[in-house]
Amino acid sequence: MVIDVSLAPRRLTRPALRAVDASPDRRPAVTSLLVVATILALLAGVALPSPALSVAYASLVPIVVTAGLFLSARQMAGVFGAVLMAALALSVVGDHAMRDNYVGGLLVTMTLLMLVDHRRSRAGVPQAVGSSMLVDLRERLRIQGRLPMLPSGWSVESSVQAAHGDSFSGDFVVGNTPTPDRFEVALVDVSGKGTAAGTRSLLVRGAFAGLLGALEPDRFLPAANDYLVRQGWPEGFATAIHASIDLVTGDYTVGSAGHPAAVHFQAGCGQWTPVRGTSGVLLGVLEGQGSEDFPRTSGRLERGDALLLYSDGVIEMPGVDIMQGLDRMLGYADRAVATGLPGAAARICASARAGETDDRAVVLISRG
Template sequence: MSPRNQLTRLRRELSVSDRLPLLGLVALTVGLTVLGLTQEAWVPFGALVLPMVMGSLFLGPRSLPWFIVLVCVGVTVQLAYSVDFTNAEGRPIYQNVTRVGIVFLVGIIIMATSFRRSRLGVSGRRGESMFVDLRDRINRQGQLPALPDRWLAESVFRAAGGTSFAGDFIVARRTLDDRLDLVVVDVSGKGVEAGSRSLFLSGAFNGIVSALPGEEFLPAANDYLLAQSWEEGFATAIHLHLDLTTGDFELRKAGHPPAVWLHAGSGRWSVVNSDGPVLGLMEDADFECVTGHLSAGDGLLLFTDGLVETAQRDISLGIDKLAGLGERLLQRGFDGGAEMLVATMQQTNDDRALVVVHRRW
């Protein structure tokens, strides 16, 4: 191996390991300990909390416990030579005891956190980067494909509690024969607790919708969820199969709120409902298909129950309110309509998702 390749390999190994941060933090700990022994007035032993906190950010779960032990040894050395427990300084003894106890308590908390991270095998900073990447993957998979100029599609998501992870996601695919498959899914749970399942299912459902014809998607998704054997492994979904050339569509749902159809000709709205059980609860489930035709100016609203249902309001009343607001889109236009509808609807302590599909001409 050439010297250049060896250097490249060394850089790669150092970039994925915590050797350099560990060496730097060890040097910092030793330096603070020595300064604490020689310059106690300027460097109290409480300064060793700093490398503890830095270690929790930059060290992996294997290195961090041993580093915390090293810091505690440094604190013990300073205690043995510097801290006066005999009250010779005129300071109450309990103050010294409290200062020492706080330092060791911080170390215990950081070690407990490290043991929890050991299941994941990454440091705090690297783990945060990984979760950010997972969040971005969910968002990318939920991006709507480019549509012909005569069509408009918009989507809006709001996670419970303002987190970046939600149990609601969409799967969208445009085929070569100019058809659009659009699936809105609501996984059991909300916020971060449902984020891992939504990530897992979004990838799986994206593969299923790409491999099977529209009428086979929900049965295949149901079988897939049943195979996972999760304790809370159920989800609701609504699947739109739209012909972008003619405007004909097929709609199927699995325990999900119905779609709202906005009719440009009459200026009214109607509910597009179909029967189908929740995904992941029963085998050999049947999902009813409802067909229709989107004329010029028409629109469809696909949403999750978090948008229309609250503790004080029944879901049917929420759908009526959403549909009434949707009628305004027939006058003002559908551009930016999804954001407007979500912002106008009452906020709930649940994940919310809305997809608007509109035929311009």
């Protein structure tokens, strides 16, 4: 059973994007439509009585905003020029106060949209289309990294919660069952938090999802390190923890790259025990790292046992000792065991000491 509550999927049904399709082959049609709308606003303002001038001026604002969102720089400039000419023509039949207020407002709006367009020019797509592409990419990679269904007797659930409720998180989880008898999962924390780390996280997630299960467990972290080193990002480091579990025997191995240690709940004694001996170097800092630089430790999940992976945002908080954060998390984990594990990952994630100020991620694997 899988309960994945991380960054719940959002339907990409956007009426505005449907109404104005800004794909490259339709932008000329959209440009023509906006110019025609500008001309109609001008004619209406001239033909109708003076009080209708306010409506005519106001109708130019959505034309400007639509051009800024959906058109290329050249097409946007053309629409802006037509709107300014219409606004100046309307000012001939209106009073000076109305002209100064509305024309000035239009100029401010156009300037802001042009500044935004200057920043997005490297991407080569309009703002609305770029946002849609980014969201679509996030959803595709989220689905690609969805945890697989495990056989009867096993359960895994994850929760990823971004800082300040953002849609993008520097923490992510990927899982795979390369064979019916083996389950692999990795929890990764990319440097930064929230939207600042979100773009790097999207790229890294796709790469790590491809590596997971394609290599022997002891080669995953070295390969992930090589990938990050090749990117050459100024802040391209990450921490990660990787677990490989035999779904027949319950035997597991865990390796870490600068990440907080996993904890193993032993049903026999009712205690959570840190999984020691897995402290490897950060990913993306040193090149040429081999399996020996990412030591692994082994254990066994008996019936009733559980393995908990988490990111540092769950236990860390400025000015508070990290051991206090760990004890607090394990207290919530104890209550989760007592009340039932379903939904426990989300509850533990939400109880983080850092609250909404940091990215948090939790993976809970249990054997029934």
